Amino acid sequence: MQxxxxxxxxxxxxxxxxxxxxxxxxxxxxxxYSHTQAHAQELAAQLGAQHTISIxxxxxxxxxxxxxxxxxxxxxxxxxxxxxxxxxxSGSLDMSILKSISGRHGVIYxxxxxxxxxxxxxxxxxxCIEASDxxxxxxxxxxxxxxxxxxHFISSERRRTLHLAAVFASNFTNHMYTIAGDxxxxxxxxxxxxxxLIEETASKVRSNSPRxxxxxxxxxxxxxIMAKHIDMLRTDDxxxxxxxxxxxxxxxxx
Amino acid sequence: MQxxxxxxxxxxxxxxxxxxxxxxxxxxxxxxYSHTQAHAQELAAQLGAQHTISIxxxxxxxxxxxxxxxxxxxxxxxxxxxxxxxxxxSGSLDMSILKSISGRHGVIYxxxxxxxxxxxxxxxxxxCIEASDxxxxxxxxxxxxxxxxxxHFISSERRRTLHLAAVFASNFTNHMYTIAGDxxxxxxxxxxxxxxLIEETASKVRSNSPRxxxxxxxxxxxxxIMAKHIDMLRTDDxxxxxxxxxxxxxxxxx
Numbered sequence: 001m002q003x004x005x006x007x008x009x010x011x012x013x014x015x016x017x018x019x020x021x022x023x024x025x026x027x028x029x030x031x032x033y034s035h036t037q038a039h040a041q042e043l044a045a046q047l048g049a050q051h052t053i054s055i056x057x058x059x060x061x062x063x064x065x066x067x068x069x070x071x072x073x074x075x076x077x078x079x080x081x082x083x084x085x086x087x088x089x090s091g092s093l094d095m096s097i098l099k100s101i102s103g104r105h106g107v108i109y110x111x112x113x114x115x116x117x118x119x120x121x122x123x124x125x126x127x128c129i130e131a132s133d134x135x136x137x138x139x140x141x142x143x144x145x146x147x148x149x150x151x152h153f154i155s156s157e158r159r160r161t162l163h164l165a166a167v168f169a170s171n172f173t174n175h176m177y178t179i180a181g182d183x184x185x186x187x188x189x190x191x192x193x194x195x196x197l198i199e200e201t202a203s204k205v206r207s208n209s210p211r212x213x214x215x216x217x218x219x220x221x222x223x224x225i226m227a228k229h230i231d232m233l234r235t236d237d238x239x240x241x242x243x244x245x246x247x248x249x250x251x252x253x254x
Numbered sequence: 255m256q257x258x259x260x261x262x263x264x265x266x267x268x269x270x271x272x273x274x275x276x277x278x279x280x281x282x283x284x285x286x287y288s289h290t291q292a293h294a295q296e297l298a299a300q301l302g303a304q305h306t307i308s309i310x311x312x313x314x315x316x317x318x319x320x321x322x323x324x325x326x327x328x329x330x331x332x333x334x335x336x337x338x339x340x341x342x343x344s345g346s347l348d349m350s351i352l353k354s355i356s357g358r359h360g361v362i363y364x365x366x367x368x369x370x371x372x373x374x375x376x377x378x379x380x381x382c383i384e385a386s387d388x389x390x391x392x393x394x395x396x397x398x399x400x401x402x403x404x405x406h407f408i409s410s411e412r413r414r415t416l417h418l419a420a421v422f423a424s425n426f427t428n429h430m431y432t433i434a435g436d437x438x439x440x441x442x443x444x445x446x447x448x449x450x451l452i453e454e455t456a457s458k459v460r461s462n463s464p465r466x467x468x469x470x471x472x473x474x475x476x477x478x479i480m481a482k483h484i485d486m487l488r489t490d491d492x493x494x495x496x497x498x499x500x501x502x503x504x505x506x507x508x
Binding site: 075 | 274302323324325346364365367368369371372375378379380404406411412414415416417418419420421422423424425426427428429430431432433434435436437438440443445447448449450451452453454455456457458459460461462463464465467468469470471472473474476479482483486487492493495496497499500502503504506507
């Protein structure tokens with residue numbers, strides 16, 4: 001593997017997890033930029049890097065990784081010209097947003113949910129690569145391969161689709177966990193009683209398609225139980241609406 | 255452990271998984287009843303048991319486990335009188351539905367999703383016990399403890415709440431996986447690219463509350479991305495409605 005000199009633009013969850021992974025893989029994190037001094041400083045200290053709060057003060061590097069909120073990417077793109085490869089990590093932004101920063105630009109999108117306080121094994125995470133040209137693609141793929149064995153070449157359009165799918169598979173799934181916890185809380189039942197069920201539900205779709213794995217009252221058209229459940233949710237209009245809509249959707253997509 | 259002589263009433267997923275687990279734990283499955291001859295025969299053969307398709311022809315046993323669809327339980331309850339303990343395995347039926355069958359009755363509800371073609375480790379599954387009297391409770395708890403270290407004593411009312419929470423945590427979660435797969439399918443992207451994300455999302459709530467673990471466009475109020483996603487779903491009214499409702503609910507429950 002060729003070690004790269006990397007500048008991290010951003011100091012949030014994605015920048016933190018990627019920065020640590022890249023350092024562990026033998027790359028040098030030259031510098032961390034964040035517009036918040038404390039964040040830049042803290043992550044830079046963890047990575048043995050310099051830090052800066054001025055976007056006009058970036059160090060020379062092989063690769064600039066832009067891991068900030070989507071809105072901030074376009075702000076940065078307006079102000080910046082760089083030598084070297086520039087890549088963002090967003091699921092929903094076009095690659096072309098980086099065109100004005102550098103001719104050599106691309107995307108390295110990790111299809112994963114990153115939390116501040118949870119360590120994460122990067123080696124199995126799908127990394128979606130897109131690049132302005134072949135040599136940039138090779139450089140970004142090599143960088144991703146130093147982190148994970150799960151590399152995909154994906155266009156901006158397909159990446160948007162992946163991101164939308166990920167909202168259902170992760171963000172909305174997690175919200176189902178939140179609702180389940182809220183339902184239990186009313187009877188003082190601790191959330192962790194659900195953990196084996198949550199784990200098995202996630203594990204099932206390794207060996208069966210989710211359509212085949214579907215169980216429950218809506219799947220077997222058990223109107224008696226569904227009516228009971230809808231009645232139990234009568235004090236919360238939103239939950240009742242969710243229960244009805246998802247039960248309808250399960251029946252519709254059978 | 256005291257080995258029990260057990261009759262299984264039912265031959266579906268729950269009966270199959272419990273039957274195998276009970277046999278492995280050293281109990282004797284005396285007989286399997288199902289109104290479908292082939293099902294009764296097949297499961298009985300696996301368990302080294304007799305089989306019957308006549309509910310009036312049940313063998314003498316210590317414990318009768320009723321693991322059939324909810325509607326079928328009340329049908330059976332109308333016709334049956336038994337010596338010995340009778341327990342059902344349903345999340346949503348009151349214990350009292352079994353009163354007419356035997357004075358000694360109860361519930362042993364495994365909080366898990368069971369699939370026909372997937373082996374399952376029972377030892378960590380929460381078993382929810384309820385019983386008509388102390389000695390029946392002890393017998394059912396002993397039976398459950400021979401399968402799992404995760405035993406709870408739960409009233410019918412609390413069990414209904416658990417079952418409702420399980421619909422969100424498992425059935426509706428699995429439906430989110432189905433939708434994610436359908437979204438990807440339109441661009442010929444295979445579902446398994448989502449597996450690391452699904453696994454991490456399930457794993458996160460072991461160490462964080464789901465509310466704290468929430469990420470995504472709705473959580474960070476990213477209107478630009480949400481509008482883009484809603485537009486991408488324009489050809490499917492149900493999916494669009496689900497996206498809007500769940501995004502609203504995430505914002506409402508923050």
